[in-house]
Amino acid sequence: MGHMPHLGELERSVMNILWDAPAPLKVREVLDILGERDLAYTTVMTVLDRLGNKTMVRRERDGRAFRYAPAISRDAATSELLHAALDQAGADRTAALVHFARTVDPAEAQALRAALDEIESRTSS
Numbered sequence: 001m002g003h004m005p006h007l008g009e010l011e012r013s014v015m016n017i018l019w020d021a022p023a024p025l026k027v028r029e030v031l032d033i034l035g036e037r038d039l040a041y042t043t044v045m046t047v048l049d050r051l052g053n054k055t056m057v058r059r060e061r062d063g064r065a066f067r068y069a070p071a072i073s074r075d076a077a078t079s080e081l082l083h084a085a086l087d088q089a090g091a092d093r094t095a096a097l098v099h100f101a102r103t104v105d106p107a108e109a110q111a112l113r114a115a116l117d118e119i120e121s122r123t124s125s
Helices: 009-020 028-033 041-053 074-088 088-105 106-124
Strands: 057-062 065-068
Touching: 009 028, 009 041, 009 065, 009 074, 028 041, 028 065, 041 057, 041 065, 074 088
Parallel strands: none
Antiparallel strands: 057 065
16 A cells, blocks of 8 residues: 655645535635635645645646545545554554554544444454
8 A cells, every 4th residue: 555645734624625525626715714824826736736746636628627536435535544543653553553542532433443343244254
């Protein structure tokens, strides 16, 4: 599994906008949603191009412009970040996972338990 590249603050903001959007967006639409007056159109265009190079977004032509959409789901991107964090733990991946599991709230622990039970039942069948 390839790991998601590190994203800067503006890249994360743009990805959140794209993940929340019901349809692919043009650069101007992303800029308008960002709502930062001192942010240039070309800056947002560059960020979207970089995200495309990182295979985080895909673009489709719409007349003379492009529309951008996520190429990876928010859940998949978060999973990739968790894998990257575990990779940094080195040989102590299990200890890091156990520590993480001890810090989640009861609802998250239940969701994790249910997911692990589902995986176990699929692999034992």
